[in-house]
Amino acid sequence: MDDGVAALHLAVCRRFGEAVAAAHGKWDRRSPCDGWDARAVLEHVIGFHDALLLRPLGLKPQRPRDEPQVRWRLTYASLTEALGTGEVVGPAAHRLMPNLTRDVLVHTWVLARAIGADDRLNCHWCELFYTGSTTGHDALIASGMFGPPIAVSDELDVQAKLLARLGRNPLWLNAL
Numbered sequence: 001m002d003d004g005v006a007a008l009h010l011a012v013c014r015r016f017g018e019a020v021a022a023a024h025g026k027w028d029r030r031s032p033c034d035g036w037d038a039r040a041v042l043e044h045v046i047g048f049h050d051a052l053l054l055r056p057l058g059l060k061p062q063r064p065r066d067e068p069q070v071r072w073r074l075t076y077a078s079l080t081e082a083l084g085t086g087e088v089v090g091p092a093a094h095r096l097m098p099n100l101t102r103d104v105l106v107h108t109w110v111l112a113r114a115i116g117a118d119d120r121l122n123c124h125w126c127e128l129f130y131t132g133s134t135t136g137h138d139a140l141i142a143s144g145m146f147g148p149p150i151a152v153s154d155e156l157d158v159q160a161k162l163l164a165r166l167g168r169n170p171l172w173l174n175a176l
Contacts (some may be wrong), residue, residue, distance in 0.1 A: 009101045012125060013076055016045060016108045020072040022117035027068055027096035031114035032172040039113040042068055045107050046075050052079050057086055102129045106166055109159070114174055121159050130162040 012122070019043060027039040046063075054060040054075070059082050061074040105125055112119035147167025152160055160170035 005028055005097045009097055010049055012085055012101050012104045013079055016104050017072055019108050019111040019117055020069055023115045026115040029114045031110050032168055035109055037109055041107055041111045045104060053082055057082050123158055126158045126162045131160050133165055
């Protein structure tokens, strides 16, 4: 796997880990994703990594059920093992990585907004995925993971534009 693709994914996952660390005691807070609380967001991110990368490589960790932060730390450790060497991930995973990375990036914002933590994303990452997501909206919507794009002002930053393009309301606030 291209070291840049793997390194970017791990960096975005580290940023997700910052939101996970800030979520202590806030796992039941609702998120910008209808019907999902903060815990569901975490479990979703863990689940797609398990199904698409870790389980096929025999690297799915044994995680405690009721310790969300430990669940993520063990997942991240397994991801580092899988992606750190660049040798174990085949061409199919390589094609998936940009989508997985984009999903983790968006879910970082979703989780941070749910718990009232720092939701700022790296502007270079946002720009990369914003410019790379100009087509394929119908496929994204059909996946059930994204809503239709939301119209926003051209004056907003690239993070807000990316979130809106992927069906997230960048102005969403949790009424705690």
